[in-house]
Amino acid sequence: MKTLTPLLVLCAAVFACEHEPDQLFETFVIRAGDHYATGRHAESLQWNVLRFEASFDQTAIYQFDDAGFQDSKNKLMGFSDCNSLHHQNSARFAWQWYHDQLEIYAYCYVNGQRQEAFMGVVQPGEIQRYEIEITNHDYVFRFSDKEVHIARGSTCSVGVYQLLWPYFGGQMPAPHDVSIRIRRF
Amino acid sequence: MKTLLLMAGCVVGITHMAFSQHVVAGPVGESTIAGVQVGASVSYLSKREFSLGVFFVKSASRSDAWSTPHVVFYGVHTAVPLMRTSKIVFSGTFRAGLSNQQFVVVVPGAETRLMTNRRVQLVSSVAWRYGHAALGAALLLKL
Structure with missing residues (x-):
């Protein structure tokens, strides 16, 4: 019993915690004159779907x-593919303010070649759901009822899939x- | 799974040659943002409470906050003591392994190990998983 008591207390403390979804939004701020956002941290993807709201x-x-710079794509979030650098093999959502939207x-x-596909338009203040799934052969982007498939390059299957955070630019x-709010789930 | 067994063999062999001490094993559990994961671990403990071993956890429950698939996470873990008394050891920890047999994951953390008696150790831990703090507990028996 002497052993069990601290064990029970420990388990109760550990497993009773539950997060509220609304508390899980992280705010990333890209300061004027910078490309990288504050709030980034080193983390890798841990299953084959990256799903988030922003x-x-x-x-x-x-x-x-x-x-001429107005149609430069700013990066929202994504990941570099298996053990690749992000300019070699990666998949991200990007955004731009263009044509007043x-x-x-x-x-x-x-394989070092950039590929882009228009997914849709979002309003400032609107929370939208984003999803990138990795299959054996392609990346599947899902946004606002639209699905886009982009073929993956030649890459490994077991390795590090580094998460990529908000980045402004382009050049x-x-x-x-x-300021961008993101909640992964 | 073969990889895990091979790693376990290497860990046991290397540590046995390097600092043969006792083995501890037992159930482990961790409450993460993606839900509760439970499993087991086996490790060697040196005289100075350095630890090296293998672990295996899988999803036991899902979180409402994350729509996570079933997770299987296994690999090696190590603990380096930072402070210790005769009853309590506080250590920095590091886990590295494979999630869902595809994704390499490293997990830094810290743990407090309480020696409740000669054979039983209670471990509480905190780690950084999925970009959030995760709390863990383990009941380890000296073999």
């Missing part, structure tokens, strides 16, 4: 003086602070 706010609206893209590197850094 919401942008008014800070996602921007205009570059040089309009916030456009979402599937954005991949496949141009954030013109002002940009």
